Amino acid sequence: GENVEQHPSTLSVQEGDSAVIKCTYSDSASNYFPWYKQELGKRPQLIIDIRSNVGEKKDQRIAVTLNKTAKHFSLHITETQPEDSAVYFCAARSGSARQLTFGSGTQLTVLP
C-alpha cells in the first residue's frame, strides 16, 4: 500500500518568514495530494490540495508543489502569522483507491 513520510516533525519560524513542509510518497499511481491544518483540539481542515496533472497550485499565502518524478510534494506558507501555528498533515490517495494515507504531521510554531 501507499506510504507517506513527512518532514520535519516540528518547525519554528519567525513571524513574516516562510515555512516549508515536505512529504514523500511511495506509490507512483497516487493522484491526489491534500494538505490539512489541525489546530489544538479541533478537527483537521483542508487548506489546499493538488492533483497529479498539475505541478503547482497557489491560494494567497499558501502554495503546494508536486514533483511526480521524485514522488514528493511540499507545502509553502509565506509571510507566516501567529494564527498559522498548528499541526499540518499531508496525505496521498493511491490510484483509484477511495482512502487517503496521511503523513505523521508537522507542528508549526510561528514566533511573534
Added chain:
Amino acid sequence: DGGITQSPKYLFRKEGQNVTLSCEQNLNHDAMYWYRQDPGQGLRLIYYSQIVNDFQKGDIAEGYSVSREKKESFPLTVTSAQKNPTAFYLCASSPQGGMDEQFFGPGTRLTVL
C-alpha cells in the same frame, strides 16, 4: 462547521467494556471513514465505507467494528479486544465515493480507565 457530527465529545470506559462512537452527516456524502489519532502520529484509518451496507477494513481494524445501515450514519464500536483504545477518534465523509476532499467531524476523545 456543520454537516458532520460526532458524539460524545469525551468518553470514558472501563477495561473490558465495549463502547460505540456516533458519527452522523447530513451532507449526502457517499463515503465515510473512521480514523484514530495518537500524539505525534498521523491519522490512521480504521474502517471506511463507500456505500450503504458495505465497508472495508483499514490499516488498524483489529478490535473495532462498524456498520453502515443508513447513508448518514457510520457508528464505530471499540471492543474489549482493542488492547490500547485510549485515543482521539475522528470520523470523516467524502462525496463522489471518496474521490475528493474529506470533511472531518469534531472528534471523540476516548479514555480507558
